[in-house]
Amino acid sequence: MLSQEELFEAVDALLEDEQPTLPPPAERARLRGAAGVTQARLAQALQSTTQTVKNWENGRSEPRTPRLQAYLRLLEGWVERYPRP
Template identity: 55%
Template sequence: MATENELFSAVDALLEQVAQDVLPPPAERRRLRTAAGLSQEQIATALGTRREAVGNWESGRTEPRPPQRAAYARLLESLAARFPA
């Protein structure tokens, strides 16, 4: 039998995986960035990627991959809390 802590750890791992996969639609990504007054270059620098990649994420041409995806999702979630639609 698994302990309560082991079960909680397994659930936390699932929740972390779900959080990484959830990104708002591309247009909302751009809205959140501009509402915060951030440039694509600033986000790219923070995430260790190129400005063109952020532009592609905002246009829907490509999607971020791990580990940037998790960090980008975290950024967007925080911006959404500060700048609701």
Template identity: 60%
Template structure:
């Protein structure tokens, strides 16, 4: 049986791997809940609309520094527009 310290160390290692984005459908839900278009998100993140479409579909993942900025935006929306689904997002 692992100790609490061992489990915490394993969790910290996973957290240190970098920001994890919510599933693609949740990315779209959050943007729509905020009332923004893909073009508006693209302008904020200084990217092309097609790039935001690829992020929302899960075809592509943003690279730093946009990855951290996009995650911050999504996290802010998630706090403001929580899901009504009681199951956690992956």
């Protein structure tokens, strides 16, 4: 019989295998707006272009590594600060 620790290790391994999931494009835009950050400022922080950020927020494209992880980290922080009403 497996111990609780072994089960938790197995579950943690599954969690680590998951691909990061971004919020829907409209939610990305809402969070950025709630934080008072312009698309240009976000693009500068992620060393990208304003058009690229617009595309992410319109659902025309998705960020790729390494920007994906940085963008996801930022969005997760904003989700905590600016939850949906």
